[in-house]
Amino acid sequence: MKISVRNLEPTKVKLTITVDPEEFNPYLDAARKQIGKQVNIPGFRKGHVPGPIIDQRIGFAAVAGEAVNDAVPELYSKALEEKQIHPMAQPEFDVQEVPQSAKDETKLKFVATVEKRPDIELPELEGMTLEVAKPEVSDEDVAKRLESLRQRFGTLVGVDRPAAKGDFANIDLTAEIDGKQVESQEGISYELGSGNMLDGLDEALDGLSAGEETSFNGKLEAGEHEGQEAVVKVKVNSVKAEELPELNDDFAQDASEFDTLDELKADIRKQIERDGEARQATEARDVFLARLKEGLDIPVPKGVKDEMVQEQLKNVTGDPSKATDEQKDEAEKTVVKDLTDQIVLDTLASKLDVQVSQSDVFNFLASIAQQYGMDPNAFINAIIKNGQLGSAVQEVGRSKGLLAGMRAVSFTSEGQPLDLSAFLGDDEAAEEAVENESVEAASAAAAVADELAAKNGDEAPATDAE
Known part of the structure; x- marks a missing residue:
């Protein structure tokens, strides 16, 4: 097989692949066998029709067409591997030459045009040290967390006064368009100042007492x-106001396992510190990625x-043609960042020779299924049937590459070593989990699962994979 590569753009290539007859012949033979299983030819049992008879009775063009359909994707994949090209989209195929008979020496020739991962040079990780800001825990942070807990134990009591911000009003609403009532709701509980209903409602309610009513103009938000x-x-x-418990030892005993308010505050501070450590790990990831892209x-x-x-x-407006320039700019910025992150992480995984195992992929898919409350086996089968296993393998590879890369560098905070092992794990544990399994093992298992599902007549719903 001869492969020539022409770079059309930094992210787009054209591969011209010429296949020698001896390499294409097995595909022709396989096509003849497959066709022989489907046709009735007098004097021969199904599946036992000689190749020349298939060519004569069915036509070599049909045989070659079936062979090309199987050969082109497989040979394209081999060409990508040989030339170390990493596609980021589906290719466009153009079959240019095909032998016209069994004796024709014309070589199969086809062109594949595909968008690919650009070649970038990442910095060496050895000796890299990155500074991460230390999270601060202030008295104000503790007070806010304590106030949130206090509000959970608050009660609503009726008040004989005009409604004000923070009060809860029980209201009836009607909406009229051109004098005709189009909407009506009764007994709605609404917190003044929350702004989570109609524009103008907060202003209309402010200063009203029980039994009073008013009207305003506004746009309907639903229906x-x-x-x-x-x-x-x-x-x-x-009108009801929220009555909060007094912050004292009695409150601490009602709201927690602690006997005193000081003990409760100390525990809240520890919780915030733990949350800060998790945020620091996230910031370390961002700092690491920024350094790789620098x-x-x-x-x-x-x-x-x-x-x-x-x-x-589509997610923002439903109809992309109706998006504003600001929405388009924001969407493009988001996509460009996502793509550059993917390119960097895929390159990093290749640089570190990250191996993705069958168990890695299936555990990843099972965790997603669990998050959405779905049956893991049904979800995995849906992913396989919808041809999305490759995307899952990529995601796992990026995640493993990121963790491996972060474990390979040093992080400091205020000049002191920063231990992120609680979030990153260690290489030995990761290697034990992988147990030298490969991507091919995941693909093979997927093929088996797909075949079993087909034999059993199981059809996983497509929505499970979305």
Whole structure:
């Protein structure tokens, strides 16, 4: 097999692949066998029809077409591996030459155009030391956490006064458009100042007492008339204020296992410190990635970027064509960052020769299924059936590469060594988990699972994989 590579862009290549007859012949033979199992030819049992008879009765063109369909993807994958090209999208194939008969010496020739991961040079990790800011715990942080706990033990009591910010009003709402009532709700509990209902509601309620009502103009936020201007009438049925318990030892005993308020405050401070350590690990990750990208000009594949931007805009607006310039700019910034991070992490995983095992991938998928309350086996089968196993392998590889890379460098905070082992684990534990399994093992297991599911007639719902 002869492979020529032409770089169209830093992130796009064209591979021209020419296949020698002896390498294409096995695909022709396999195609003849497959066709022979499906046709009835007098004098021969199904599956036992000689190749020349298949060529004669069915036609060599049909045989070659079946062979090309199988050969092109496989030979393309071999070419990628040989030339160390890492695709980031599906290729476009153009089959240019195919032998016209069994004796034709014409070589199979096809072109594959694909967007690829750009070649970038990451800095050496050995000897790298990165500074991470130390999280501070202030008395104000403790007070805020304590106040949040205090509010959980608050009670609502009726008050005979106008409603004010922070009060809870029980209200009835009606909405009219052109004098016709289109919406009506009764007995709604609403916290003044929360701003989580209609624009203008907070201002309308401020200063109203139980039994009073008013009206204002506003846009409806939901329902059949969402976005339309309406006259909203609001009536206050009651006003209640939140009554909070006094911060003392009695409160500490009711709200926790501690006997005194000082003990409760000390425990809250420890909790905030632990949270700060987790945030520090996240910041260490960001600092590490920023250092890897420092000084690099990382191009992203245009086609992949455009497709991802459209998906982002669909999530924001539903219809990308209606997105504002600001939304488009924000979506593009987000996508470019995601893609550059992916490129850096994939390159890092290759640099560190990260191995992804069957158990790595399936544990990753099982954890996702658990997060969404789904059956892990059904979810994994859905991923396999929808052809998304490769994406899962990539995600696991990036995660393992990131952890391995962070374990290979040193972190400090205020000049002192920073121990992140609680968040990063260690190389020995990771190696024991992998047990020298490979990506091929994951793919093989996936193929077996897919075959079993097909034999049993099981069809995992596509929605499980989304």
